[in-house]
Amino acid sequence: MQQAKALAxxxxxxxxxxxxxxxxxxxxxxxxxxxxxxxxxxVPFGSWAKFKFATSRYRGPQKFGFYFYxxxxxxxxxxxxxxxAMAATGHLKAHAPWTVGVNTSWVAxxxxxxxxxxxxxxxxxxxxxxxxxxxxxxxxxTFTGSDTEGTSISSAPSLDTTIFAVPPGNTLVFExxxxxxxxxxxxxxxxxxxxGDFQITCPVVWFSLxxxxxxxxx
Numbered sequence: 001m002q003q004a005k006a007l008a009x010x011x012x013x014x015x016x017x018x019x020x021x022x023x024x025x026x027x028x029x030x031x032x033x034x035x036x037x038x039x040x041x042x043v044p045f046g047s048w049a050k051f052k053f054a055t056s057r058y059r060g061p062q063k064f065g066f067y068f069y070x071x072x073x074x075x076x077x078x079x080x081x082x083x084x085a086m087a088a089t090g091h092l093k094a095h096a097p098w099t100v101g102v103n104t105s106w107v108a109x110x111x112x113x114x115x116x117x118x119x120x121x122x123x124x125x126x127x128x129x130x131x132x133x134x135x136x137x138x139x140x141x142t143f144t145g146s147d148t149e150g151t152s153i154s155s156a157p158s159l160d161t162t163i164f165a166v167p168p169g170n171t172l173v174f175e176x177x178x179x180x181x182x183x184x185x186x187x188x189x190x191x192x193x194x195x196g197d198f199q200i201t202c203p204v205v206w207f208s209l210x211x212x213x214x215x216x217x218x
Contacts, residue, residue: 022070022080024174024205029067038064039194048201049193053180056188063112064193065177066202072166074213082207083160084176086111088133088200090193093150096140097187105187106137109180113159116173128161133178138187153193163210176202 030040030049038051051064066086072078094105113129133155138147159176166172178200182189193200 021206021208024068024070025203027066027068027202031065031067033063033065036062036064042066045203046201047203048199050199052190052192052194054188054190055182056184056186058184060107060180060182062180062182063177064180064200065112065175068174068176068205069171070166070174070207071171072168073216075168075216076213077165077167077211078213079163079165079210080172080207081160081163081210082113082115082128082174082205083158084113084174084202084205085156085158086176086178086200086202087156088153088178088193090153090191090198090200091150091195092134092136092153093148093190093192094136094138095148095187095189096138096146096185098140098142098146099186100142103140103185103187104137105182105184105189106135107180107182107189107191108135109133109153109178109191111155111157111159112175112177112179113161114175114177115161115164116175117167117170118173128164129159130179131155131157131159133157140187168213174205176205 025044027042040049092107096103096105111131134153136149136151138149140147180191
C-alpha cells in the first residue's frame, strides 16, 4: 500500500521519468545464505564468485550472491527501475541410490534480482526478477537401480524489475544471486561453479532515477 501511494503521488508530477542512470560497479559484499564456503573478488565491473555446493540434506534453498547498496539522498521518495546481469557457468548433478521402492533427487538453479531495505539475511526474500538457468533430477527404484544425472549451466541472463519507490534517507540493498532449489530423499546433489573456468559473475547494477526529488537531505 505504501509503495502504491508513493508511486501514485509521484506519477502526477510533470517531472516524472526524467533523470539519468546511476551505476553501481562494485558490490560491498559477496555472500552465501545460509553460509557456505566460497572464494570471490569484488572488483569494479568484474566481480566473481566460485563455489562447489554438495549436500544430502532433504530440502533447500541455498543462495550465493552479490550485494550492492544505494542510499536515497533526497527528502522525497526516489523512484528507480533497477537492472543487472549475472553470468553463470557450472554443472549440476543429482544422485539417487538404489532403494526398496522409489528414491528421487533433484536440483534447479535460478538467477535472481532482489531488493532489500536493510541487511540481507533471509534466503526467502521477495523476488523482483528471476530467470531459470537449468535443472536435473535422478530417479531410482527397486527395479531400475540407482541413477546419477547431470547437466551443464552456461547462461548470462539480464535481470530487471518494475518501478520501485525508495523512502527518503533509506538504504536499498540490491541482491544479484544464484539460487539453488533442491530436494533429496536418500540421495544427494552437487552444484559445481568452481572447477576450471566455472564461476558466477556480476559486473554491475544500474538504475534510472525516474522522478526528480526537489532537494537533498540536509
